[in-house]
Amino acid sequence: MAVIQLSVFLTNQPGEFQKALDHVSGTGAAVRAMSIAEASAFGILRLIVTKPEEVRASLLADQFLVKRNHMVAVQMDDHAEALRPILRLLSEAGMNIEYMYSFTGTTALSSYVALRVKDYKAVEDILLQNGIRVLNDEDIQL
Amino acid sequence: MGKYYQPEIETASRERILEIQNEKIVRQVRHVYENVPYYRNLMEQRGLTPDDIRGVEDIHKLPFLSKADLRDAYPYGLLGTDLKNCVRIQSTSGTTGKRVVAFYTQHDIDLWEDCCARAIVAAGGTNEDVVQVCYGYGLFTGGAGLHGGSHKVGCLTLPMSSGNTERQIQFMMDLGSTILCCTPSYAAYIGESLAESGYKPEDNKLKAGIFGAEPWTEEMRQEIQKSLGIRAYDIYGLTETSGPGVAFECEEQAGMHINEDHFYVEVIDPDTGEVLPDGEKGELVFTSLDKEAFPLLRYRTKDICVLNRKPCSCGRTHVRMSKPMGRTDDMMIIRGVNVFPSQIEAVLLKEGYTPNYQIVLDRVKHTDTFDIYVEVNPDQFSDLLSQIQMMERNLEGALRTMLGISPKVHLVAPKTIARSEGKAVRVVDKRKLHD
Numbered sequence: 001m002a003v004i005q006l007s008v009f010l011t012n013q014p015g016e017f018q019k020a021l022d023h024v025s026g027t028g029a030a031v032r033a034m035s036i037a038e039a040s041a042f043g044i045l046r047l048i049v050t051k052p053e054e055v056r057a058s059l060l061a062d063q064f065l066v067k068r069n070h071m072v073a074v075q076m077d078d079h080a081e082a083l084r085p086i087l088r089l090l091s092e093a094g095m096n097i098e099y100m101y102s103f104t105g106t107t108a109l110s111s112y113v114a115l116r117v118k119d120y121k122a123v124e125d126i127l128l129q130n131g132i133r134v135l136n137d138e139d140i141q142l
Numbered sequence: 143m144g145k146y147y148q149p150e151i152e153t154a155s156r157e158r159i160l161e162i163q164n165e166k167i168v169r170q171v172r173h174v175y176e177n178v179p180y181y182r183n184l185m186e187q188r189g190l191t192p193d194d195i196r197g198v199e200d201i202h203k204l205p206f207l208s209k210a211d212l213r214d215a216y217p218y219g220l221l222g223t224d225l226k227n228c229v230r231i232q233s234t235s236g237t238t239g240k241r242v243v244a245f246y247t248q249h250d251i252d253l254w255e256d257c258c259a260r261a262i263v264a265a266g267g268t269n270e271d272v273v274q275v276c277y278g279y280g281l282f283t284g285g286a287g288l289h290g291g292s293h294k295v296g297c298l299t300l301p302m303s304s305g306n307t308e309r310q311i312q313f314m315m316d317l318g319s320t321i322l323c324c325t326p327s328y329a330a331y332i333g334e335s336l337a338e339s340g341y342k343p344e345d346n347k348l349k350a351g352i353f354g355a356e357p358w359t360e361e362m363r364q365e366i367q368k369s370l371g372i373r374a375y376d377i378y379g380l381t382e383t384s385g386p387g388v389a390f391e392c393e394e395q396a397g398m399h400i401n402e403d404h405f406y407v408e409v410i411d412p413d414t415g416e417v418l419p420d421g422e423k424g425e426l427v428f429t430s431l432d433k434e435a436f437p438l439l440r441y442r443t444k445d446i447c448v449l450n451r452k453p454c455s456c457g458r459t460h461v462r463m464s465k466p467m468g469r470t471d472d473m474m475i476i477r478g479v480n481v482f483p484s485q486i487e488a489v490l491l492k493e494g495y496t497p498n499y500q501i502v503l504d505r506v507k508h509t510d511t512f513d514i515y516v517e518v519n520p521d522q523f524s525d526l527l528s529q530i531q532m533m534e535r536n537l538e539g540a541l542r543t544m545l546g547i548s549p550k551v552h553l554v555a556p557k558t559i560a561r562s563e564g565k566a567v568r569v570v571d572k573r574k575l576h577d
Contacts (some may be wrong), residue, residue, distance in 0.1 A: 007525030009518060010554045037527040041515070041552035044527055063557050065523050098526055116525070 001136045002070040002120050004052040008045040009063075009065035012038075020045055023058040027051055032140050033114055048073070048103070048114060050141055055068035071114040072123050073135035076102075078109050086113075088134060093117070093126050145457070147295065148256065151403050152218040152458050159459065163181035163184075164197035171195040171204070172436050173222060180211070198406055201429055202417050206440045209242070212382065217243050222437045233281040234381045242381050244283075245435035251290065251385065253432065256377075257387030258291025264392045264399075264456070265350040265375045267321055269296030272317035272347075276310055276328060277355065279303040283385025284355050284478070287462070288323040291387065297321070304328065307335050318347040322458050325373070325478040326358035326366060330508030333369030343371030349468060352377050354386050355478040357466055360480045362508070363395070376465060382441055383428050389463050397450050397462030404421065404431055407461065408440070409449055412470040423448050424556040425470050426463065435452045442469045474569065476503060477510045479547045483568050484515065489544050493537055495519055498559045504572040511550075 010016045017036075024031055029051040037044045048071065059066045078080045090097065098116040105112060110111050112135065117123045124134050146152045168504060172192040174181050184205040185191070196201060212220065223245075230246040241504060246254070262273065277284030285303055286332065292299040296484040300308055310332060313319065322329060329351050336346065347539070348370055354377035366374045378398050379386035388405055389398035400407050406419050418424040421513040426443045430436075445466040454462060474481045487497045498517040503510060507547075534551045542548045 005525065007523075009523055009555050011558050016179060039527060042389060042518075042530075044525060044530070063517065063555075065520055065555055067523050067525050069525055089392060 001124050001134060003019055003048055003073045003114070003137055003140050005069055005071045005114070006047045006049065006052055006056055006059070007067040008047065008059060010043045010045050010075060010134075012037075012041050013058075014045060016135065017045065019062075020064060023034050023062065023064075024049055024055050025055040027058050029055050029121065033101060033112075034132060035101040037099070038119065045116070046101070052137075064103070070120040071116055072120050073112050073139075074127060074134075075105075076111045076113060077132040083113065086127065087128070089126050089130055090117075093122075095123055098101075102129075145263070147260040151397075152260060154198075154403075154459055154460060154461065155283070160198070161403050163406055163422065163431060166403075166405065167429070168192070168195060168196050168435055169253045170429075170433070174439055177222045178220055178437070180207075180215045181207070196496055196504065200291045201406060201408070201440065204429075204440050206427065206442050207438050207534065208442045209382075209444070212242055217509070219429075221245055221435060222440065225249060228435050230286075231281075232283045232286060232381055232385060242404065244381050244384070246384070247434040248473070250433055252434050253404055254287060254384040254387060255290030255294050256386070257375075257404065258287045259294035260291075260401065261352055261377050261387055261390030262288070262295050262297065262458075263289050264458075265294075265321060265352050266393075267295050267350070271295070271297040272300065272318055273297040273321045273323060274300040274302055274310070274314055276304050276322070276324040276332075277386075278478075283379065283381050284323075284325075286384040287379065287387055288352065290461070292321075292323075305331060311339065311341075313349070314343070314346060318502050320347050320349050322348055322351040322370070322372070324353060325355050326353040326362055327356065327505070327508050327510060328352050329366050329370065329374065330362065333366060334507060337369065343369060346371065347474060348372045350375060351564070352390070354378060356475045360537055365508075378463065378520060380443060382436075382438055382443075383430060384433070384436075390457055392454065392456035394454055394456050396454075397464055398532060399454070399458050399460040399462055402460045404433075405429065406431055407449065407463070409447060410442075412442075412446075420449050420451050423467065426466075444473065446470060474501070474503065474571070476512050477547055479545065481545055481547070482506070484545055486541065486549075489537075489540050490516060493540055494522065496556075499568070500559050502567045502572065502574075503569070504569070510573065512547065513552060513553050514549045515552050517534050517556045517559055520556060553557065 008020050029049045031049055033048040056066050063126045100113055100115045103114045144161050172564045175192045204536050226248050229248050234246050275288045279285035314461045351372050351374045363374045373393040377386045377390045379388040389400040391398050397528040406429040410417055410427050412425040426447045429439050446468040448464040450462045492498055496517055500515045502513040537551045537574045
């Protein structure tokens, strides 16, 4: 379960972002979700892509610093309170979210959140037990 | 009080100065030979005994001392008297490896403070002055030296130490400080802070400033003089020789008079060790003439200077040295603190980083900025921003502990530090001091 996220260390200078993304297009992969955390001299690009292993290998071969980890990707209903039950379940279980971002799916109005947590398996278990759908790598390929 | 603190020696004829030096060097060499086995050894290796040194014309025969000797002999190896005769130590900042610990007897303190007193009087100081000392107090020689000199002159001394600019300004305005002693960059900063608080240069009672411990330019002098409404004087010294006051500027503001009755000066070719004729640029070498506890003979400062023996209109007869024009080693002076790239390298390795780094120095609003770019270690890379930022803070903390000043650390991607001919460019100094 869970989906693979690639985090890429980007030095804060023009062209770095594009250079990293060229490795996604170069391997024929598609970006499903993307987010950047920025600091003064660098940024961390977070990517969920359709061919994570190929993209990772391509980035590494070009001297990029890449880290791979698992994200819990949760399907959301399309209404204002959709995130509430998910957050409630995690808070009741005493689990923190390190960071998150949202992304949309390939069908109309389908939306998801990617959660970075310490123990992704435990979080997935809780969500699944409560009937909340989470994505895995095969879902990302669609 | 007149124009000089010790007129009889400060304006002595050249013949008289030479006579004093000749007399003192014979005694000093004998003192070192008999009390400092480390140096006696060096002399014996050259087949020298004290009898071979009959005056300053023989000094060139003596072996040099360098920072490496101080390191080898740390802490007591160059001590020239029993510890029980010593009353003080002062020290440079830096690592154990590079740290210099200097010892003083009361006699040594007295002559050091006399040197600083000469500098204060040369800047126009009398016992009616209020001297604000905002050099750091403690192991650093800046605070202690000017503090002692100010006492000798009989000035009201404000032992402020460095920092807390708001309080500096409050004391300056409330107590009417007339002479300011600090690093030139701090003086410029005080000037700016005064202007920001709405004070005009004529609102303060300052008339002069004695600024040292770091290199500064003529342009900076003009700016400080304008912003504070004072005359700004340079002062030179190093812990190894006692501290500030080895040389100081007079009203001419054209070179610093070296206190030649206490220090014999040479300028050498740093590569060959050959003594250079006056007026040629080279490495400054000092021989103490009457120290008891820490008498260094032919100590290589690594500062590049020029000597000027032309008579000075101020009436002082002692030789003048130029502002240091550079270094023969890679030492940087950042906010008055001596920093070696090797110290930074040692911390990086200890903290698990590669020794790929770049130091960028600049001067913003008269204060040195100190940035270090470090290649992030792939094993430590995390997708969590907070973790990377914590790595930066931790590294800054470790560097601060080692160096005594805080750099700003920026982690960058591996292999992004610019390399020239395969070797990393370690230091980019944008301060443009020697234009």
